[in-house]
Amino acid sequence: MKASAIVAAIGVGVLATALAKPAGLPNGWLQTGPAKTCEGQVVPASGAPSPRVFSLDCKPGTEGFSTLMQQIGSGDYAGKRxxxxxxxxxxxxxxxxxxxMRADSGQRPGTAFDNMNDRPLRGSFGWQPAQVVLDIPADxxxxxxxxLLEGGGQLQATAFNLxxxxxxxxxxxxGPIQVLPTRPNHLTPP
Incomplete structure (x- = not known):
């Protein structure tokens, strides 16, 4: 799925599911995305970096993606890396x-965005670190x-730090997925 489609789908999903938090997720966390055959929850995990971990479990043949996420005001992070x-x-x-991670500025979603699609996690693997680093616009x-998890399988995460x-x-x-002009261009052919 293209990055711009994922940005749009996450935005729509956040609005559609903001009030429908799955049981078992802590306050502030929600599950969204177009994949309907995924279960997001917090589960016990022996041998993990913490005793309980976030888990996205998607059935084989799942189409689309699901995400466990938070959305916060960017005040403490605006204008910073x-x-x-x-x-x-x-x-x-x-x-x-x-x-x-995605930063939105007013009505401009995705002014900064990275979802690791250029360095994806694939297959099966043990606990390992992952990171995204963005310059958050001042506005x-x-x-x-x-x-997020695209397709079937199980992805677990813990020890989040922002x-x-x-x-x-x-x-x-x-940087931005798509930068839109602030003014119209060429309303009349040259």
């Missing part, structure tokens, strides 16, 4: 998964972040 880290584990990821109003990092830390995102 921000890093989201977590420990992740995958089991039979049919397509791919990853951490993601950002909302920061959304979490992890922090401001030095400017020398390399970014992982590619």
């Amino acid at each position: 921000v890093q989201l880290t977590a420990q992740v584990r995958g089991d039979q990821l049919a397509a791919w998964g990853g951490l993601w 950002a109003t909302t920061l959304s972040f979490g992890f 922090e401001v990092v030095p400017a020398a830390t390399p970014t992982t995102g590619k």
Whole structure:
């Protein structure tokens, strides 16, 4: 799925599911995305970096993606370089998964975005670190972040950390998905 479609789907999903938090997720976390055959929850996990972990479990043949996420005001992060880290584990990821973070500025969604689709988590693997690093625009109003799974399999995540990092830390995102002009162009053919 294209990055711009994922950004749009996450935005629509957040609005549609904001009041419908699945049982078992802590306050502030929600599950969204077009995949309807996925279960998001917090589960006990022996041998994990923490005793309980977030888990996205999607049935084989699942189409689309599901995400466990949070959305916060960006006041403490606007105009700064921000890093989201977590420990992740995958089991039979049919397509791919990853951490993601997005900054929105007013009516302009995705002014900064990275979902690891250029360095996807695939297959099966044990606990390992993952990160996304973005420059959050000074006019950002909302920061959304979490992890996603496209297709079937199980992706677990824990030990999330969201922090401001030095400017020398390399970014992982590619900036805006689509920058729209602020004024119309060529209303009359030249």
